[in-house]
Amino acid sequence: MSGPKISLSCQEVSRLLSDRQDETLPAADRARLRLHLVMCGACRNVQEQMDFMRRAMQQLGKESDGGP
Numbered sequence: 001m002s003g004p005k006i007s008l009s010c011q012e013v014s015r016l017l018s019d020r021q022d023e024t025l026p027a028a029d030r031a032r033l034r035l036h037l038v039m040c041g042a043c044r045n046v047q048e049q050m051d052f053m054r055r056a057m058q059q060l061g062k063e064s065d066g067g068p
Ligand SMILES: [Zn+2]
Pocket: 009, 010, 011, 013, 036, 040, 041, 042, 043
């Protein structure tokens, strides 16, 4: 089956999320990504984990960066 590529596979979605490519994607691709996340609970979980990790990393960065 090979038609026009409308939807992303879970594999592609998790790769995009883990590579943080979702932030640099063209709007159309980002829309496909969001659409997939709306329909796919598994990838939503992946995204939540990535978000959590990102935030945790930012927190760590702030704390170890030594404020004023
Ligand atoms: Zn998925």
